[in-house]
Amino acid sequence: MAAVTTSKATKEEVTLLLTLTASSPSRDNPTPLPSPPSCSVSTSRPLHVDHRQEVKQEETQEQLQSGTMKELLFLLLLVVMETSSRSNSSWCRQGCDCGGDLKFTICSRAHFTHLPSRIPPTTELLDLSDNNISVIPERSFSKNRKLRVLILQNNNISVVEDGCFSHLEFLQKLDLSWNRISTLTEGFSLGLVFLRELQLAHNRLTSLDSRSFMHLDGLQRLNLTCNSIHTIQVRSFSSMSTLRQLHLQNNQLTALRSGIFSMLRSLEVLNLAGNQISETEMGVFKPLTSMTLLNLADNQLSTAYFKTFLSIHTYSTHILLEGNPWNCDCDLQRVFRKLRSIQRLFLDDYYNLTCKEPPVLKDYRLMDVELCLAETVTVLIITITVVITVLAAMLMGERKRKKKKRESTGHSRESSRTSRTIKTHLTLFPLKYLHPLSLQFSVSDTDGRMTSMFLFSSSF
Incomplete structure (x- = not known):
């Protein structure tokens, strides 16, 4: 009823202003200027009339009329703005600020302990952050179906009842960060088919299952x-x-x-x-x-x-x-x-x-x-194989040479068999896997005398 009364008052004020405007001078219906004094005609010599002075007087009068119109229009604008403000305040609960033709309702830091019951039904953005709200009851926003952004961050919300957002079919962003929510049931997301962004940071969630986000088919950011x-x-x-x-x-x-x-x-x-x-x-x-x-x-x-x-x-x-x-x-x-x-x-x-x-x-x-241990071992195996092959070739060559020498001299004594033992000494200095590798091979006879030695070193 308050809104209706305000609307009637607005019409009366506007009608009054329009009446004043109509009764005031305008350029279309200017107030008649006083006619210039009549000039008596002399039979001997006619009088000269200065028309420039008349034109100047008309222009001055028109400027005065235009200034009056601007003042009236400005007063009309102030009346409309004041009326709109009174209308918004009639819809908004104390502690909230409504604007944008009742599309924005800001109730931040209003010390609310529960959701406000009086929210303009045309609201598209509702900010309830920084309050002490602890419960979001079922069907909380049944009268605010046009909501697109709902901000509930930094409250004490620990209970989100099933179906509390079920009527917000146009909601695109829901901010529940910085609360005490520990679990999400299947009914939490009921009705949020077109939700695009869900903020649940800084809560107390411990696990997620297939029911947590059952109905969030259109979500893009979580x-x-x-x-x-x-x-x-x-x-x-x-x-x-x-x-x-x-x-x-x-x-x-x-x-x-x-x-x-x-x-x-x-x-x-x-x-x-x-x-x-x-x-x-x-x-x-x-x-x-x-x-x-x-x-x-x-x-x-x-x-x-x-x-x-x-x-x-x-x-x-x-x-x-x-x-x-x-x-x-x-x-x-x-x-x-x-x-x-x-x-x-x-x-x-x-x-x-x-x-x-x-x-x-x-x-x-x-x-x-740059070099791992397995690669070092691989290199060592390859190196040892090559060295053994070389030593075997050297030993075979030595045997063939001695055999030919015995055949040429004709000596019949039986040469003692010489056994060859290959001893391989491997020294590895692993300092940070980057130090050189040194391989030393020696060949000695049965008396322990070293007949040949081969030293191989490599750095990687």
Whole structure:
């Protein structure tokens, strides 16, 4: 009724102003100017009339009339604005500010302990942040079906009843960050078919399952940063085929199992930084056919498997791995060497990766460790094989030479058989896997006298 009374008062005021405007001078109906004094005609000499003075008087009068019109229009505008303000205040609860033709309702820091009951039904943006609201009851926004943005951050919300957002079919952004929400039921997302962005950062969520986001078919951005999530069940995000950004940083995840990211074909950004991830199954990233950024920094990864990242089939994917306790063994070096050779994968922070194991390489950059132990062993095996072949050839040649000499001299004495023993001494100086390798071979007869020695050294 207050709104109707205000509307009537507005019409009366506008009518009054229009009446005043009509009765005031205007350019279309100017007030008649006093006729110039009549000039008596003399039979002897006619009088001269100055028409320029008349024109100047008319222009002055028109300027006065125009100024009066501007003042009246300005007063009319003030009346309309005041009327609109009174109308808004009649709809808004104390502590709220309504504007934009009642499309914006700001109730931030109003010390509310529950949702306000008087919200303009035309509201499209409702800001209830920084209050003390603890419960979102069922059918809370049944009279605000036009809402597009709902901000409830930084309250004390711990209970979100089933169906509380079921009437918000046009809602596109819902901000519930910085609250105390510990669980999400199937009824939480009921009715949010067209929701595009959901903010749940800084809450108390511990696990996610297939019911958590059952009805969020159109969601594009999901922020779950800074919760206590340690378990994500298979197909928890299966209904989000249009999701583009998933933020899970600073939680308590320890492993990534195959199937938890299934159906996320449109996902472009996956942020898993700041967790406790130490294990990733090989097929966990395979469904992410659109991923452009994978952030695994600041976790507990000590090793990596080539096939885990090879399963990412996007055209261009940037991978962040800094801040993990890498074990810089031969396998890890081989994996990173292969990953860097794949053109569609970009290890943006490779030059910042540092080793934690083995102790001799602690705090060394991975890129500075150029030779792994397995490669050293391979080189040694090849080298020993070559040396033994050379020594065998030398021994055979020596035997043939002595045989020919005995045949030429005709001596019939039986030459004592000389047994040859090959002793191989291998010395390896493994200082940070970068020091030279030295191989020493000696050949001696049965009396222990050394007949030949071969020294081979190589540096890598």
